[in-house]
Amino acid sequence: MKFLLREGLGHSTIHQIGDCLRSHGTGHHWIERYRGDIFVFVSDAADEAILRNEFTGCLDSDSAAETDRT
Secondary structure, eight states, rough: OEEOOOOOHHHHHHHEEEHHHHSSSSOOOOEEEEEEEEEEESSSHHHHHHHHHSSTEEEEESSOOOOOOO
16 A cells, blocks of 8 residues: 655654554555655555554555656
Protein backbone atom coordinates (compact mmCIF):
# COMPACT_ATOMS: atom_id res chain seq x y z
CA MET A 1 0.00 0.00 0.00
CA LYS A 2 1.25 3.47 -0.84
CA PHE A 3 0.61 6.62 1.18
CA LEU A 4 1.41 10.21 0.28
CA LEU A 5 2.84 12.47 2.98
CA ARG A 6 0.78 15.64 3.16
CA GLU A 7 2.35 18.85 1.97
CA GLY A 8 4.27 20.83 4.57
CA LEU A 9 5.40 17.77 6.55
CA GLY A 10 8.95 16.52 6.35
CA HIS A 11 11.83 14.76 8.02
CA SER A 12 10.56 14.75 11.60
CA THR A 13 7.24 13.23 10.53
CA ILE A 14 9.02 10.60 8.45
CA HIS A 15 11.23 9.69 11.42
CA GLN A 16 8.19 9.46 13.69
CA ILE A 17 6.39 7.17 11.23
CA GLY A 18 9.46 4.98 10.77
CA ASP A 19 10.04 4.67 14.51
CA CYS A 20 6.42 3.72 15.10
CA LEU A 21 6.44 1.09 12.35
CA ARG A 22 9.70 -0.41 13.63
CA SER A 23 8.39 -0.52 17.20
CA HIS A 24 4.84 -1.73 16.64
CA GLY A 25 4.62 -3.12 13.12
CA THR A 26 6.50 -5.59 10.99
CA GLY A 27 9.07 -3.00 9.97
CA HIS A 28 8.67 -3.78 6.27
CA HIS A 29 8.30 -0.29 4.90
CA TRP A 30 10.19 2.11 2.67
CA ILE A 31 10.06 5.78 1.81
CA GLU A 32 10.59 7.33 -1.59
CA ARG A 33 10.72 10.87 -2.89
CA TYR A 34 9.41 11.56 -6.35
CA ARG A 35 9.04 14.99 -7.95
CA GLY A 36 8.72 16.79 -4.64
CA ASP A 37 6.30 14.30 -3.09
CA ILE A 38 7.18 11.86 -0.31
CA PHE A 39 5.60 8.41 -0.38
CA VAL A 40 5.49 5.83 2.40
CA PHE A 41 5.10 2.22 1.24
CA VAL A 42 4.10 -0.69 3.47
CA SER A 43 3.81 -4.31 2.46
CA ASP A 44 1.94 -5.67 5.47
CA ALA A 45 -1.69 -5.22 6.54
CA ALA A 46 -0.61 -4.59 10.14
CA ASP A 47 1.61 -1.70 9.06
CA GLU A 48 -1.17 -0.33 6.88
CA ALA A 49 -3.52 -0.37 9.88
CA ILE A 50 -0.95 1.50 11.98
CA LEU A 51 -0.61 4.21 9.35
CA ARG A 52 -4.38 4.53 8.95
CA ASN A 53 -4.99 4.72 12.71
CA GLU A 54 -1.99 6.65 14.02
CA PHE A 55 -1.07 8.94 11.12
CA THR A 56 -4.38 9.68 9.44
CA GLY A 57 -3.71 13.42 9.71
CA CYS A 58 -0.29 13.14 8.07
CA LEU A 59 -0.87 10.74 5.20
CA ASP A 60 -3.28 10.29 2.34
CA SER A 61 -3.87 6.89 0.79
CA ASP A 62 -2.43 6.96 -2.70
CA SER A 63 -3.34 3.56 -4.09
CA ALA A 64 -4.73 4.97 -7.36
CA ALA A 65 -1.78 7.15 -8.36
CA GLU A 66 1.38 5.46 -9.53
CA THR A 67 4.70 7.17 -10.03
CA ASP A 68 5.63 7.44 -13.68
CA ARG A 69 9.32 6.66 -13.91
CA THR A 70 9.72 7.38 -17.62
